[in-house]
Amino acid sequence: MGQVIKLDFSSSNEQENLLYEKKLIRIRDEIEDHLRNESITEKDELAIALAAGRYASMKLAQLTGEESTKKFFSECIKTTLRQSTLQ
Numbered sequence: 001m002g003q004v005i006k007l008d009f010s011s012s013n014e015q016e017n018l019l020y021e022k023k024l025i026r027i028r029d030e031i032e033d034h035l036r037n038e039s040i041t042e043k044d045e046l047a048i049a050l051a052a053g054r055y056a057s058m059k060l061a062q063l064t065g066e067e068s069t070k071k072f073f074s075e076c077i078k079t080t081l082r083q084s085t086l087q
Helices: 014-042 045-064 066-086
Strands: none
Touching: 014 045, 045 066
16 A cells, blocks of 8 residues: 655665665555554544554654655655546
8 A cells, every 4th residue: 555655865775775665665564454453443444544644744744844744645645546546
């Protein structure tokens, strides 16, 4: 589900980039599976999405800044819209 966020790895070497990208993908997939399971358990997708979105938006703003966070969420929304038109 979705792409891995594009980060600037200009100070890293290619092998480190590949390992980190694999780590990001693994963590993303595990977290999405957990959130999907919680949505089923709680029978409340909205509550889970709001909690996850709140955590993500606040933490990303701290780590990468407001503009980068807005760009990330905008790309996530575009990806979702593209996927929904393909189905």
